[in-house]
Structures are given as C-alpha cells and as structure tokens.
Amino acid sequence: MLNPIFLNKSREGENELKGDLIYKLSTSSELNVGVSAKLIKFSADIKLANFLTTFGEKLNITSLNTQRNFTKFGLYTQYSNTMYERLRINIGVREDYFSEINTSFYISPRFSIAYMFSDLANINFSAGIYHQSPSYIWLVADESNKNLKTVQVNQFVLGYERRLYDDIRMKLEGFYKDYKNYPASVLRPYLVLANTGAGFGGGDENFASFGLEKLSSAGSGEVYGVEFSLQKKSSDTPFYGIFSLTWSESYFTALDGIKRVGSFDQNWIVNLTGGYIFNKKWEASIRFRLATGNPYTPFNSNGAQSVANYNSERFKAVHSLDLRVDRRWDFDSWSLITYFDIQNIYNNKNTNTIRWDYRKGQIDNQSSIGILPSIGVSLEF
Numbered sequence: 001m002l003n004p005i006f007l008n009k010s011r012e013g014e015n016e017l018k019g020d021l022i023y024k025l026s027t028s029s030e031l032n033v034g035v036s037a038k039l040i041k042f043s044a045d046i047k048l049a050n051f052l053t054t055f056g057e058k059l060n061i062t063s064l065n066t067q068r069n070f071t072k073f074g075l076y077t078q079y080s081n082t083m084y085e086r087l088r089i090n091i092g093v094r095e096d097y098f099s100e101i102n103t104s105f106y107i108s109p110r111f112s113i114a115y116m117f118s119d120l121a122n123i124n125f126s127a128g129i130y131h132q133s134p135s136y137i138w139l140v141a142d143e144s145n146k147n148l149k150t151v152q153v154n155q156f157v158l159g160y161e162r163r164l165y166d167d168i169r170m171k172l173e174g175f176y177k178d179y180k181n182y183p184a185s186v187l188r189p190y191l192v193l194a195n196t197g198a199g200f201g202g203g204d205e206n207f208a209s210f211g212l213e214k215l216s217s218a219g220s221g222e223v224y225g226v227e228f229s230l231q232k233k234s235s236d237t238p239f240y241g242i243f244s245l246t247w248s249e250s251y252f253t254a255l256d257g258i259k260r261v262g263s264f265d266q267n268w269i270v271n272l273t274g275g276y277i278f279n280k281k282w283e284a285s286i287r288f289r290l291a292t293g294n295p296y297t298p299f300n301s302n303g304a305q306s307v308a309n310y311n312s313e314r315f316k317a318v319h320s321l322d323l324r325v326d327r328r329w330d331f332d333s334w335s336l337i338t339y340f341d342i343q344n345i346y347n348n349k350n351t352n353t354i355r356w357d358y359r360k361g362q363i364d365n366q367s368s369i370g371i372l373p374s375i376g377v378s379l380e381f
C-alpha cells in the first residue's frame with residue numbers, strides 16, 4: 001500500500017450576522033453604526049514527510065488533524081460631516097474581538113478629510129490603523145501561536161484629483177503603510193509570512209505559507225509608493241479607457257533583523273485598458289499590462305538556497321496584451337452577447353516562478369501560459 005508523502009484537506013466556513021444603522025444628524029452630517037458577529041468553522045488534515053527545506057531547516061510538524069470553531073465580533077461607528085460646502089471629514093473607530101488569540105480585543109481608529117478647491121479639483125488625506133487576524137491554520141499548528149497578535153497596519157494616503165474635461169479625470173495619490181506585529185518564523189529567522197502569499201505553495205515554496213511552526217509577532221515591514229491614473233469615460237466620443245502608472249517599494253524584517261525586499265515587490269506597474277463602441281451591436285477592447293518582475297532567491301548548483309541571497313534577484317519584466325471583441329443581439333425582453341477574446345496576443349512567455357528539478361539536477365523556470373484564445377456567450381434578461 002502506498003503511503004502519501006503530502007496530504008492537505010482543509011475547510012473553512014463562515015456564518016455572519018451583521019447590521020448597519022445610518023442616522024441623519026442634519027442635512028450635512030450623519031452617524032453610521034454597525035455590528036457584526038461571525039461563527040467560523042475550520043478543519044485541517046495535513047500530512048508531510050520529514051521535509052527538509054532548500055535552506056536546510058527541518059520542519060518540526062509533520063502532521064496536523066484538527067477541527068475548531070472560532071468567533072469574531074465587531075463594532076464600529078463613523079461620523080461624517082460636510083462643512084462650508086467644500087470640506088468633508090470622516091472620523092471613525094472600530095473594535096474587534098477574536099476568540100482564538102490571547103490578545104482578543106483590538107481598536108482601529110480612522111480619519112479622512114477632503115477639500116474641494118472647485119467643482120473640478122479636490123485634495124484628500126486619510127490615515128488609519130487597520131488590523132488583520134492571523135490565519136487560522138497558523139493558530140492551530142502550534143499552541144504557542146495563540147500568543148500571536150493581529151497584524152497592525154498604520155496607513156497614510158494623500159491624493160489629488162482633477163477633472164480635466166467632462167469625460168476625463170486625473171488622479172495622483174501617494175501612500176505609506178507601516179506594518180507591525182507581522183508573524184515571523186522562529187525556526188526560519190529570515191522568514192516573514194508576508195513574503196509567502198495567501199496561497200499554499202507546497203514543497204516548491206518550502207511549505208512556508210502553511211505556518212506549521214512556532215511563530216512570533218515580531219515581524220515588521222513598510223510599503224510606500226505613488227500612483228497616477230487617467231480615466232476617459234464613454235461619452236459623445238465612443239472611446240473609453242483607464243491608464244495607471246504605479247511606483248512602489250516594499251520591505252519586510254524578520255527575527256534576524258535584516259531588512260529585505262518583499263517577495264511581491266514590483267517597483268513599476270503599468271496598466272492600460274480601453275475600448276471603442278462602434279454601435280449598439282459591436283464593441284472592441286484591449287488590455288495591456290507591464291510590470292517589474294518579482295524578487296526570488298536563486299538556487300546553488302546543488303539545489304540548495306542561501307539565506308544570504310534571499311530575494312536578491314528578480315525575474316524579467318512581465319507584460320502581455322489582450323484583445324476582445326463583443327457582438328450584441330437585443331430582443332424584446334432579453335439580450336444575447338457573444339465575444340471572442342485573445343489573451344497574451346503576442347505569445348509572451350512570462351517567467352514568474354522558479355524551482356529545482358531534482359530529477360534533472362537543474363533549475364526549472366516556470367512560465368505562464370502563452371497565447372490563449374477563447375469564445376463566450378452570455379444572456380441578459
């Protein structure tokens with residue numbers, strides 16, 4: 001009988017009851033109050049072999065079988081007011097409770113202000129503290145992980161928005177995010193779980209995102225950047241589109257105290273989407289994306305990886321162009337829409353992951369799918 005070397009059967013379900021009340025204090029101000037309650041059912045059945053990471057660590061937990069129920073409660077209030085017909089302020093606070101961590105209560109204040117110079121332009125600023133509870137699988141993997149705190153983000157955003165024409169709007173925004181209490185691995189002192197993503201990458205990523213180890217809320221990080229966007233709405237000129245350009249940098253620090261670039265750090269991102277409406281029946285659109293490649297850790301000649309080279313190299317820039325054509329048929333009470341779509345029309349093979357092929361004893365660069373045509377049909381009633 002064959003014994004599995006890896007097994008993951010996990011299930012997560014939430015039942016939520018929530019309510020909101022909006023009370024109009026005057027013609028220019030209002031008070032918003034809300035409550036929520038969640039019952040979370042979580043189960044996991046995970047089995048690992050005696051796994052040795054590519055950095056040389058041996059995972060302590062090789063099996064996990066558990067079923068837990070958690071509860072979350074939230075209460076928030078927000079006051080909004082428009083003064084002098086040009087100045088709008090929002091002040092709010094949120095308090096949350098999570099049953100599965102020892103520090104169960106946490107408070108999140110927020111504030112924003114916007115000033116309209118004219119009907120065409122405004123400037124806005126917002127600041128707030130946000131919290132995110134640890135992943136459930138991290139908490140059940142090791143009993144000491146109940147000492148984890150919620151991830152705290154101190155966020156600041158400053159933006160300027162202006163309407164250039166009736167159908168064209170420009171926006172410039174700068175942001176800064178300061179991360180505190182981010183879970184970091186005690187076994188792997190270079191690892192902050194922010195660098196593992198939201199999925200479960202498996203052995204190719206050393207099972208890092210599973211968090212099957214002792215964790216500490218000692219990780220930190222910062223993300224900052226600027227985004228410019230230009231939007232053209234469909235009007236008398238049947239052309240529409242959105243162009244955005246973003247520059248950002250992200251860094252995270254684990255238990256070893258070394259500040260490293262984030263695994264999902266893409267310094268430059270360009271997005272362009274647009275379309276042309278020929279008539280009520282025909283429409284064509286495009287989507288183009290160009291972005292700096294993500295950081296990665298190179299492999300040594302023996303298939304191992306070095307902590308000294310963690311996220312020291314980058315993939316090549318990724319880019320693709322999509323084209324889509326829609327045809328519409330309108331009937332008395334319903335409509336039929338068909339489309340023909342070609343993704344990555346010039347067949348660029350973007351490299352986005354890297355792994356070690358133990359059979360061949362060499363690096364295996366994983367590329368995204370090339371050109372991908374598709375057709376579709378939808379009905380509207």
